[in-house]
Amino acid sequence: xxxxxxxxxxxxxxxxxxxxxxxxxxxxxxxxxxxxxxxxxxxxxxxxxxxxxxxxxxxxxxxxxxxxxxxxxxxxxxxxxxxxxxxxxxxxxxxxxxxxxxxxxxxxxxxxxxxxxxxxxxxxxxxxxxxxxxxxxxxxxxxxxxxxxxxxxxxxxxxxxxxxxxxxxxxxxxxxxxxxxxxxxxxxxxxxxxxxxxxxxxxxxxxxxxxxxxxxxxxxxxxxxxxxxxxxxxxxxxxxxxxxxxxxxxxxxxxxxxxxxxxxxxxxxxxxxxxxxxxxxxxxxxxxxxxxxxxxxxxxxxxxxxxxxxxxxxxxxxxxxxxxxxxxxxxxxxxxxxxxxxxxxxx
Amino acid sequence: xxxxxxxxxxxxxxxxxxxxxxxxxxxxxxxxxxxxxxxxxxxxxxxxxxxxxxxxxxxxxxxxxxxxxxxxxxxxxxxxxxxxxxxxxxxxxxxxxxxxxxxxxxxxxxxxxxxxxxxxxxxxxxxxxxxxxxxxxxxxxxxxxxxxxxxxxxxxxxxxxxxxxxxxxxxxxxxxxxxxxxxxxxxxxxxxxxxxxxxxxxxxxxxxxxxxxxxxxxxxxxxxxxxxxxxxxxxxxxxxxxxxxxxxxxxxxxxxxxxxxxxxxxxxxxxxxxxxxxxxxxxxxxxxxxxxxxxxxxxxxxxxxxxxxxxxxxxxxxxxxxxxxxxxxxxxxxxxxxxxxxxxxxxxxxxxxxxxxxxxxxxxxxxxxxxxxxxxxxxxxxxxxxxxxxxxxxxxxxxxxxxxxxxxxxxxxxxxxxxxxxxxxxxxxxxxxxxxxxxxxxxxxxxxxxxxxxxxxxxxxxxxxxxxxxxxxxxxxxxxxxxxxxxxxxxxxxxxxxxxxxxxxxxxxxxxxxxxxxxxxxxxxxxxxxxxxxxxxxxxxxxxxxxxxxxxxxxxxxxxxxxxxxxxxxxxxxxxxxxxx
Numbered sequence: 001x002x003x004x005x006x007x008x009x010x011x012x013x014x015x016x017x018x019x020x021x022x023x024x025x026x027x028x029x030x031x032x033x034x035x036x037x038x039x040x041x042x043x044x045x046x047x048x049x050x051x052x053x054x055x056x057x058x059x060x061x062x063x064x065x066x067x068x069x070x071x072x073x074x075x076x077x078x079x080x081x082x083x084x085x086x087x088x089x090x091x092x093x094x095x096x097x098x099x100x101x102x103x104x105x106x107x108x109x110x111x112x113x114x115x116x117x118x119x120x121x122x123x124x125x126x127x128x129x130x131x132x133x134x135x136x137x138x139x140x141x142x143x144x145x146x147x148x149x150x151x152x153x154x155x156x157x158x159x160x161x162x163x164x165x166x167x168x169x170x171x172x173x174x175x176x177x178x179x180x181x182x183x184x185x186x187x188x189x190x191x192x193x194x195x196x197x198x199x200x201x202x203x204x205x206x207x208x209x210x211x212x213x214x215x216x217x218x219x220x221x222x223x224x225x226x227x228x229x230x231x232x233x234x235x236x237x238x239x240x241x242x243x244x245x246x247x248x249x250x251x252x253x254x255x256x257x258x259x260x261x262x263x264x265x266x267x268x269x270x271x272x273x274x275x276x277x278x279x280x281x282x283x284x285x286x287x288x289x290x291x292x293x294x295x296x297x298x299x300x301x302x303x304x305x306x307x308x309x310x311x312x313x314x315x316x317x318x319x320x321x322x323x324x325x326x327x328x329x330x331x332x333x334x335x336x337x338x339x340x341x342x343x344x345x346x347x
Numbered sequence: 348x349x350x351x352x353x354x355x356x357x358x359x360x361x362x363x364x365x366x367x368x369x370x371x372x373x374x375x376x377x378x379x380x381x382x383x384x385x386x387x388x389x390x391x392x393x394x395x396x397x398x399x400x401x402x403x404x405x406x407x408x409x410x411x412x413x414x415x416x417x418x419x420x421x422x423x424x425x426x427x428x429x430x431x432x433x434x435x436x437x438x439x440x441x442x443x444x445x446x447x448x449x450x451x452x453x454x455x456x457x458x459x460x461x462x463x464x465x466x467x468x469x470x471x472x473x474x475x476x477x478x479x480x481x482x483x484x485x486x487x488x489x490x491x492x493x494x495x496x497x498x499x500x501x502x503x504x505x506x507x508x509x510x511x512x513x514x515x516x517x518x519x520x521x522x523x524x525x526x527x528x529x530x531x532x533x534x535x536x537x538x539x540x541x542x543x544x545x546x547x548x549x550x551x552x553x554x555x556x557x558x559x560x561x562x563x564x565x566x567x568x569x570x571x572x573x574x575x576x577x578x579x580x581x582x583x584x585x586x587x588x589x590x591x592x593x594x595x596x597x598x599x600x601x602x603x604x605x606x607x608x609x610x611x612x613x614x615x616x617x618x619x620x621x622x623x624x625x626x627x628x629x630x631x632x633x634x635x636x637x638x639x640x641x642x643x644x645x646x647x648x649x650x651x652x653x654x655x656x657x658x659x660x661x662x663x664x665x666x667x668x669x670x671x672x673x674x675x676x677x678x679x680x681x682x683x684x685x686x687x688x689x690x691x692x693x694x695x696x697x698x699x700x701x702x703x704x705x706x707x708x709x710x711x712x713x714x715x716x717x718x719x720x721x722x723x724x725x726x727x728x729x730x731x732x733x734x735x736x737x738x739x740x741x742x743x744x745x746x747x748x749x750x751x752x753x754x755x756x757x758x759x760x761x762x763x764x765x766x767x768x769x770x771x772x773x774x775x776x777x778x779x780x781x782x783x784x785x786x787x788x789x790x791x792x793x794x795x796x797x798x799x800x801x802x803x804x805x806x807x808x809x810x811x812x813x814x815x816x817x818x819x820x821x822x823x824x825x826x827x828x829x830x831x832x833x834x835x836x837x838x839x840x841x842x843x844x845x846x847x848x849x850x851x852x853x854x855x856x857x858x859x860x861x862x863x864x865x866x867x868x869x870x871x872x873x874x875x876x877x878x879x880x881x882x883x884x885x886x887x888x889x890x891x892x893x894x895x896x897x898x899x900x901x902x903x904x905x906x907x908x909x910x911x912x913x914x915x916x917x918x919x920x921x922x923x924x925x926x927x928x
Binding site for chain 2: 049052055083084085086087090122123124125126127128132135136138139140142143146147150151154187188190191192194195197198199201202205206209210213236237239240243244246247248249250251252253254255257258259267268271272275
């Protein structure tokens with residue numbers, strides 16, 4: 001095993017996540033700004049299901065689905081949902097202005113040897129619009145409140161707040177990827193967002209559970225500040241976080257790869273992109289956004305400030321807990337938190 | 348635990364086997380379905396208001412996808428409403444969505460045979476029971492049409508207050524159908540029930556008390572609007588059963604029974620469908636017949652108790668209250684006692700399907716518009732088989748990678764994760780198939796991707812657990828067997844808290860969202876439960892079992908728990924883990 005992998009495996013790595021919070025905050029701020037800019041400038045490419053569209057029906061028994069899709073694409077239509085029915089073809093497209101409708105009808109008629117009036121047009125409303133969208137929004141708001149309440153009970157409100165902020169962070173960035181890439185937002189994509197929502201929270205909760213466990217032991221005589229303890233907890237679950245992300249993301253990556261290479265456009269690609277981006281961002285935010293945020297909130301509590309002050313006084317010029325962790329009280333300090341402290345000292 | 352799990356898997360397999368359901372039901376995007384276009388019909392031909400159309404879309408959506416898991420879609424198309432339901436040959440759905448479902452409860456004022464009966468079929472010798480003994484036998488039956496479904500609604504557990512209704516409502520139907528009720532006369536809460544039953548000759552059609560050749564015999568015109576009476580005389584149910592007739596709740600009404608065998612003059616509506624709080628389909632415990640149970644809200648209970656009181660104090664046939672659905676009398680039971688408590692049940696030749704259908708129609712309210720059915724088309728899937736296959740292949744490749752990774756990383760313990768994932772996959776598949784067969788759960792592509800992702804989350808539960816075991820081992824002072832137990836206590840809490848978050852997410856979204864979002868949330872909740880089941884009932888017991896094996900306990904190089912790989916130092920003293928900081 002190579003050095004890093006080996007150290008990872010043994011749980012010997014110690015990355016100062018919390019200490020670099022300015023870096024993470026900066027990075028996240030930039031990502032969020034880019035995402036919001038994308039949402040404002042480009043907007044989301046909403047699918048027919050959300051906006052309504054046009055439905056063309058015509059008879060072309062000899063055509064296959066690929067031909068039909070291509071014909072519509074050639075006529076300048078972006079979103080094509082082609083279906084066969086017992087009455088021929090039924091193709092749903094985005095809402096088209098009148099002149100484009102005529103173009104499409106002409107192209108289709110020409111291609112399949114029909115009269116232009118044999119290509120019928122119907123206007124269809126949004127199957128996922130109005131009520132469905134409204135209720136989904138209400139559901140999401142109640143969901144956020146329920147999660148905050150639950151995490152406040154299971155952990156504490158500061159953790160709940162940090163977790164939800166990280167969640168919003170993930171959703172905005174994922175939405176930003178859609179805005180910039182122009183990938184279509186279909187109901188499938190929306191469901192992908194929901195999956196991310198669950199995943200992001202799940203990941204944050206696992207990390208917070210460890211932080212809670214570690215920091216619960218901090219007392220007035222602790223050798224560590226809340227920051228250090230949280231950082232240790234993070235490193236402790238780092239291997240778990242990476243493993244989990246890898247395991248969860250491997251199938252999604254496979255779907256994204258196959259969806260993109262073999263099928264070009266389609267639900268598979270739309271959905272797996274949301275998941276792929278969302279999961280990476282979700283893991284990142286649990287480690288680098290939620291936890292630093294939590295630490296910022298917690299370090300304002302007087303008891304943790306007291307610990308920090310006391311340790312700072314002990315540590316002298318070094319200003320960290322490096323010395324204190326070396327105190328003999330912590331038996332056999334060859335492992336665990338010490339590499340962290342040493343590294344920090346060197347800086 | 349392992350055995351319990353095995354039993355669950357086998358039981359679910361058995362359910363699948365007996366129902367011959369081995370594949371999941373797919374959603375619209377994967378299986379295609381039936382598309383129905385409904386055109387609104389307004390009395391004066393003006394286009395319907397936007398508001399009423401939106402309301403109708405909402406109600407229809409609830410009817411076809413009330414549970415949120417059927418993957419049906421409803422959209423407006425101009426003034427029309429387009430409904431897409433997965434699966435071919437779903438034409439009964441047209442009835443479900445297009446039926447207005449206006450329910451009215453009206454006191455019966457007069458009853459007669461539905462149409463002039465052919466004399467040959469009239470049993471002339473039919474006994475006429477003494478009127479005092481048998482209110483139910485009084486002539487409103489016609490012998491032509493025994494209505495097995497339209498029977499009484501007796502309940503063996505009829506307590507006078509809450510369940511009074513069941514004993515109180517005895518439908519005046521031909522003798523044949525009263526046979527079942529004879530079994531339990533003594534239990535009836537209503538004293539009037541017994542004489543009525545014993546008086547009714549069973550297994551033999553009862554003749555109307557009046558002269559069969561004069562349909563108006565026995566009709567007491569008191570209180571009936573002369574115009575309505577004329578309408579009543581002229582009505583021939585065989586020709587026009589009144590289905591979909593204009594049913595003004597504030598006027599008296601003339602209608603036919605479902606089988607066209609009986610016609611009624613009914614009073615103004617006493618209670619309407621808008622007072623219905625809930626409606627559920629159920630089985631009558633005594634007769635085994637399907638019926639629809641209602642509870643009223645608002646003014647409903649008061650009005651219901653008022654009309655039943657009035658009916659109870661009236662002479663036959665005015666002691667019946669008819670339940671009129673879209674202009675058709677589906678049931679007209681005799682009221683045996685005033686019904687308080689705001690509950691009612693409707694019986695009338697229901698099957699499970701029709702009872703469920705009526706219940707969901709009533710529960711979600713009447714449509715604000717009447718519709719005629721436009722085109723019905725069977726449509727193919729929108730995605731085609733290629734996307735499904737692609738998704739499954741990709742998912743399989745992905746899972747394969749996960750398995751390889753966990754074998755490389757966790758070595759011996761990898762076997763546990765491989766088997767756990769396998770068990771999780773089997774359970775998920777079984778659950779999806781069974782829910783498809785019994786609850787109408789339809790699997791769409793996003794669901795499948797969601798399930799694949801959820802397997803990743805299931806894997807996380809093992810990872811959390813395994814890492815805890817390794818923590819315990821690293822501390823170097825525990826045997827594998829204790830480490831497995833101690834680590835479990837810690838890992839269990841993490842797993843439960845994290846899964847609870849997922850589950851809350853699923854429940855909130857399921858109950859608050861509609862359509863596809865609710866369906867997805869349902870799948871999410873399902874996989875979360877499966878995750879917990881697998882970790883508790885398989886992973887943990889299996890690891891505990893392995894811990895007893897030498898291979899693992901001694902930290903064999905390939906076990907994933909060897910000392911070198913975990914940097915366990917055999918030197919004296921424990922290593923501080925962050926927990927001990």
